[in-house]
Amino acid sequence: MVLHSIKSYLKFLWNSKNQHGVHSPFVYNLVTKCFYDKTNYEEYSILKSYRKTLLANKETIEVTDFGAGSRVFKSNTRPINQIAKNAGISPKRAKLLFRIVNYFQPNSILEIGTSLGLATSALALGIDTKTNKEKQNNNAKITTLEGCPNTALIAKTQCQLQKFNNIEFVNTEFSSYLSTQHPTPNTQDLIYFDGNHSRKATLEYFELLLPTSSNNSVWIFDDIHWSKDMEEAWEIIKNHPKVTVTIDTFQWGFVFFRNEQKKEHFVIRT
Template identity: 25%
Template sequence: MFCVLFSYLKFLLKSTNEHGVHSPFVFNYVTKCLYLKQKRDNIKSINILLKSIAYFNHKNIELYGKQDLKKPLQIHFPNMVIGANMIDVVYADELEIDMLKRLFSEEKLHNNSMIFINSIHQTPEKQELWRNLIELPLITVSIDMFHCGVLFIRKEQVKEHFIIRI
């Protein structure tokens, strides 16, 4: 509990809103997706995931972890393919670096793939994993939203890390 509270206070001190974002890609994502008042789910991180899938018009998702997302995905995106060869979105409660490298080496991830990790500040181990993931050379854009984190593979963009209040 103390770890989460301390992490949240650090997050509040470092975070910004859309005015602190200088990347057009991230600015549009924040203003046209994350800050929309539309509510698709009561769980904040799942709501962010569902809004992101709609915003980017993703069609294929790979699910790792305990979270049961099949029902909300079927309700909001009946044509979504779970477990396709080419992955638009990877959802993970916990994503190991080796798993991400394997997906990339198997060429299942593409230039506009999004990796969505739930509860990145829940434990010190998850915080360390998040820091290690954003340091990977293949990750160019990372967004910490406290409740979750999003990683993007965008070859046309310089490596940047954002801490966004939502």
């Protein structure tokens, strides 16, 4: 698994470009105004505080894991601070997720895989930004799904302490929710897939959620190079007829359904 990751990253570096290799105005603006935005947003301090609280929590919880398992933990009894340190979104990625939401200002967000809410807090801050009042989107709604009741409870508690009032927490098995509890799909402007890092589950969620996509939808898949299986899933998603533009940043795969653009794939360093 480690050898696979090294090979995949070397291949990524060989193929990747920065903004100078991008000829699509849509992708160029996204890269220069969002990916490479060096602004020190005041919301970053809230993200840091949220993380710091979790890193200071040495209590252990029993984790219910429906996904592809953990490369770090050998037991499902895990310290909260170690989950935050090893399994949560990194500080760099949390800032980028905030900027993405702040840039696109989606009205509806679906997160598949809440965990301790580190990414959830970035999503919430992005649509309720204090930095730019013109971009504040008080009507936006986040629905976040988590299979483990213990991590979901911690995330909900922490987000409530931060007064994030636009989040609906749903403790559920993902495919069950997407196929039966959510049978009439609403349009989802942004979906962050960070739940089950397996080929089968990723493609299942992709197909189940396709009816929610629109011309302006932004889908973000985490850990697209996690394994050979995940890379296969990413290739299938890239080649789907409804998908027009994709961006591989190694950690994340971005998917867009913009009918006005020709089908094109970008590999971008962030």
